[in-house]
Amino acid sequence: MKSAYELAMERLNKKSPTVKLNAQQKREIAELESKCAAKIAERELAIKGEIIKAVDKGDFEAVEQLEKQLVADRKSLQAGLGENRTGVKPRMGLTTDDTDGTDEDGRGKMGGGR
Numbered sequence: 473m474k475s476a477y478e479l480a481m482e483r484l485n486k487k488s489p490t491v492k493l494n495a496q497q498k499r500e501i502a503e504l505e506s507k508c509a510a511k512i513a514e515r516e517l518a519i520k521g522e523i524i525k526a527v528d529k530g531d532f533e534a535v536e537q538l539e540k541q542l543v544a545d546r547k548s549l550q551a552g553l554g555e556n557r558t559g560v561k562p563r564m565g566l567t568t569d570d571t572d573g574t575d576e577d578g579r580g581k582m583g584g585g586r
Contacts, residue, residue: 508549519541523539
């Protein structure tokens with residue numbers, strides 16, 4: 473007998489099956505993540521430099537504003553990554569579990585039998 477968890481997972485997989493990524497898609501996503509991390513690091517360096525200058529001047533309101541800006545920039549860049557990441561799957565034409573070019577019977581999708 474299956475547990476409630478197992479039954480729930482089966483229902484979930486029927487409603488929205490997991491998407492398997494091919495190697496090219498994985499590389500594209502890794503590249504997007506790398507670029508996003510680089511942009512975040514770049515913004516952190518720039519803003520932290522400004523924060524140091526503001527602290528030296530004693531302008532703590534500017535420090536607070538810059539810290540808020542840093543958080544907002546991080547969120548914005550990460551949201552952009554999420555949008556780009558979801559764009560990789562449809563652009564590549566992958567549906568669900570569709571990486572081997574066969575249908576459920578194991579035949580080629582172009583109608584050729586074995």
